[in-house]
Each structure stands twice: as C-alpha cells, then as structure tokens.
Amino acid sequence: QVQLVESGGGLVQAGGSLRLSCQASGRTFSSSVMGWFRQAPGKEREFVAGISRGGGFTTYADSVKGRFTISRDNARSTMYLQMIGLKPEDMAVYYCAAGQPGPATIFTTTGYNYWGQGTQVTVSS
Numbered sequence: 001q002v003q004l005v006e007s008g009g010g011l012v013q014a015g016g017s018l019r020l021s022c023q024a025s026g027r028t029f030s031s032s033v034m035g036w037f038r039q040a041p042g043k044e045r046e047f048v049a050g051i052s053r054g055g056g057f058t059t060y061a062d063s064v065k066g067r068f069t070i071s072r073d074n075a076r077s078t079m080y081l082q083m084i085g086l087k088p089e090d091m092a093v094y095y096c097a098a099g100q101p102g103p104a105t106i107f108t109t110t111g112y113n114y115w116g117q118g119t120q121v122t123v124s125s
Contacts, residue, residue: 006119009120009121014087022036051078055074084108
C-alpha cells in the first residue's frame with residue numbers, strides 16, 4: 001500500500017516556475033514506478049511525466065518536454081516535478097501516481113494503482 005500526498009501547487013504568471021512534490025508513505029516507494037498526470041476542467045486526465053524505480057529513466061509528454069523535469073529521492077520517499085516556462089495550457093490539477101506499469105502503460109492511468117489527491121496549478125496570462 002502506498003499513500004501519496006502532493007504539494008507545491010499555486011498561482012503563477014505565464015513564464016513562471018513551480019516545483020511540485022509528492023510525498024509517499026509506505027515501504028514500497030523505491031520499488032514503484034512513479035508518474036505525474038494532470039487534469040484540466042472538462043478534459044481527461046493526461047500523462048505528464050514518468051520515472052523508473054531508480055530514477056535512471058524518465059519520459060515526458062511532448063507538450064512539456066524541455067520545460068518540466070521529473071525526479072525522485074528514494075531516501076526521502078519523495079518525487080518532484082520542476083516546471084519552468086509555464087503556459088496557460090499547463091493549468092490543471094496535478095496528480096502523482098505509483099504503480100508497476102510496463103513500457104506501454106507508463107503513459108496511461110491504468111498503469112498505476114495509487115493516486116494522490118491532486119494539487120492545483122493555476123497559470124495566469
């Protein structure tokens with residue numbers, strides 16, 4: 001069992017930066033693939049970034065490549081999402097997720113078993 005709590009969301013102007021954190025409880029964090037997803041009003045939840053158990057492999061949605069960086073600290077059971085160059089279209093509730101997705105399902109919500117409650121990111125233009 002993994003419990004996830006996101007933090008770090010807020011209001012930022014376009015072009016600004018935020019760092020989201022996802023604190024995990026339970027002993028399985030280091031053995032879990034982790035991901036960030038986001039959901040804007042009226043839209044489906046979409047993949048943002050994923051990271052392997054040891055942190056050596058990362059993958060990103062095309063829309064955030066070069067602007068967002070996912071990382072993890074297994075000693076602290078924490079995952080991060082550094083976001084720079086924020087755009088109004090990045091505005092959404094951001095969720096962290098943990099699970100055992102395969103190469104095809106790392107990009108999908110069905111690949112993850114555990115979810116946080118979400119943190120709101122608002123970008124003003």
